[in-house]
Amino acid sequence: MNRFNDLTDFSTDEIGSLLKLANRLERNPEPRALEGKVLSLLFLSPSLRTLASFQAGMSRLGGGSFVISPEMSIHGLETRPGIVMDGTAAEHVREAVPVIASYGDALGIRAFAERRSLEDDLTDREFESLASLVNVPLINMESAIQHPCQSLADWKTLNDLEIPAQGGRFVLSWAYHPRALPLAVPAATVQMAAQRGMDVVVLRPPGFELPEPIMEKARQIANETGGKVTETADRKEAMEDAHVIYAKSWSSTSHYGNRPGDQALREELVDWCIDEPWFDKARADCRFMHCLPVRRGVVVADRILDGPRSVVLQEAHNRMKVQMAVLHQMLKN
Amino acid sequence: MNRFNDLTDFSTDEIGSLLKLANRLERNPEPRALEGKVLSLLFLSPSLRTLASFQAGMSRLGGGSFVISPEMSIHGLETRPGIVMDGTAAEHVREAVPVIASYGDALGIRAFAERRSLEDDLTDREFESLASLVNVPLINMESAIQHPCQSLADWKTLNDLEIPAQGGRFVLSWAYHPRALPLAVPAATVQMAAQRGMDVVVLRPPGFELPEPIMEKARQIANETGGKVTETADRKEAMEDAHVIYAKSWSSTSHYGNRPGDQALREELVDWCIDEPWFDKARADCRFMHCLPVRRGVVVADRILDGPRSVVLQEAHNRMKVQMAVLHQMLKN
């Protein structure tokens, strides 16, 4: 495997193999599998789970890792092409990225969306420009529009919980959050659930429709897998017979990159905090999923997060499990 | 071992075994003992020695570790229970701690005292509330009232120096410091020396008596071990025939959490800087101990710290040695 960037680059069979490998490594640890191997980790955006789970995962396989973030260079990293660097930044990513990559056998990059241009973010312009500088196997640790590690962990969580692939009803719901957040998780999640063959409903208030290219890609995938992708602003309709609700906040598409516009729209939506009444029409054992970090009492009520519906800790733990499988497949001789 | 939090959870025999194990690992390194094992390190307060000694110790035993501190999450970690998270913090410890714990085979947590309520700090409320979120073996890397790694290292140092357990005179002395410092080290130290069966004297100026529950616990321990615990404000009396003086600054108990009150009391006490005259009545080879970091010329004179009495570097080095024994006992299959 030379690139782990988008789950749809892999067939359902290939994903099944990765998840089997994750389970095998749990049952039969291989503490020397990657001895002498190194994973380079470049975080252009902050990280807790991703950093911890990758470092722990490499250690469990006998390899090592190192972490680089922009503040480690003198006065930060420049990303703009063709610029005369007479300002603050003393180093350009055009040097930093290939150098960091060259110290490892694989490189993970995290770079959040710039949220200046929706088109740029939908085509993952920044991440792809960094990726073009790399000639070792590359792992997307969250970019403007992708988060394949999260999606693979979520897929494993759905399997672990025996939530049906074909026919399982998966609600991706917008939730309130005081700030405009990136599209990576909702885009990756709707796509993952569609690829798993589920009956996917995107539940969102007016103004927070997901961009059409994301929805269109998800519908195409569903066509191939026997799944279904619909959208609605009606909670009751969405949640009917749901197996799982996956909560996430994201930016307004119509006001993308326009903070005051997004804010004005968002302010009216504080009641989009997932709580028990949401589950009225859902299956009795309907689960609550979230990629974390999550704002308690804002995105979701404490009683949901602390109650039996919540599987957010399993999702986070599965991050390490699936990433170990990716690393094993990528780096094992 | 499932929890390393308080030396008094362990019998003197168990502590003896840990110290023997520390010596054995020094003579006969076991560079594969913990292969594939991971130690999660969560620092809610800054660290130099603790971070370095734990990371080095895990490497020496063939395992790995990773470090998490609050600034790694987006906008820090919330600790207050039941709060509506519409402010700055984007993640709650209720999620962060169990997730971080789940990536490792054991978790170390450092969380300094909040110093708002003496009662809360004496019962280690904050650390215990974090600990309740963890279901892997847990190491206290310094909390409001405990510092078992430091105490075990100090115990080893006393053994290495062949300072008598029964009958050895151990003076824990308050020292001047411009700021009010936590009670963890003095509380853990008086208890450790009592548990080792020593003749313990707490030397402190008026207003800086240790809280009664700490003294009472230490006296009870001394009762069982044949040691003794007394207190005085008289330097000469305290230091008579002393084998060792252990210097440490701490907050005023009577003005706990009251910064100006503590400051007013403290300002008069700049002469509580340990220097050669303090040792007039002590044994000729009386040692100087301190947990570090130490302010030179403030807590202790340079000539003491740089002279033959000082064993502060040995204490710090023993941190790694004893922690390796704890990790080995906790994590070796």
Add this chain to the structure above:
Amino acid sequence: MNRFNDLTDFSTDEIGSLLKLANRLERNPEPRALEGKVLSLLFLSPSLRTLASFQAGMSRLGGGSFVISPEMSIHGLETRPGIVMDGTAAEHVREAVPVIASYGDALGIRAFAERRSLEDDLTDREFESLASLVNVPLINMESAIQHPCQSLADWKTLNDLEIPAQGGRFVLSWAYHPRALPLAVPAATVQMAAQRGMDVVVLRPPGFELPEPIMEKARQIANETGGKVTETADRKEAMEDAHVIYAKSWSSTSHYGNRPGDQALREELVDWCIDEPWFDKARADCRFMHCLPVRRGVVVADRILDGPRSVVLQEAHNRMKVQMAVLHQMLKN
């Protein structure tokens, strides 16, 4: 090897052996050579390449490492001797350095020049004062006047490119940079090229002559190796038949530590940006070297850095390779 501080501490044969070892470890990895060994890394100045390459190198040899920087201690590290520490800093390097050293089997220290006194920096006063506190093998990861890891990597790069040692023409050129930079890299580089036996030309504008002790040391080395060291302010003369130009900015010697004076001199020299016309009289395949980080469009034109002349990425990659050889020789039983 107990100290890796200055390439001239080693004979040409010894350097040849290190470079052979670097190549051998590339062909035949030894992922268990340093199992159970620990490298302590102390960065008193920021680092990206050095941190990443040392951590990766240790992992590739089966060892571990940990990183300490001043912000990890409470309120930073004090370096001044004999000071009464009643200010901000809570810990002195006199304790911190030996403690950190004692957790590892070797210690790397980075400490940039203070640029207050040229004499102090030329004698590496600060680094030597830190080094005197260490009793494990020590690696200079860049000090006021040395950067042996960079120089050994550059030597390997010159070998890899088959640039002649005897008779190869090596131009070390000053380049424009908005800020006054340390002398470590130019001093180490002119010395390395002289030690390799090359025909070394230092090209610099008036006011930016390298200090005489640096030039004198380089000339003496050249005397022994059959090399040559000259200096000029004339680009054409310097570049004639050059095999390689090594660009680097540095402080004005005549205004050392005097920021406004240096700035006034420097402002007139923005045309010292290496670009294609510089290579008019050079050999057709003349290479461009730089230690990184480099300011694009300021120190060097993008078309040079992105073109076939540039070997800056190879140099950076060779950092890891040669450091692995140093670590292997220093730490392998």
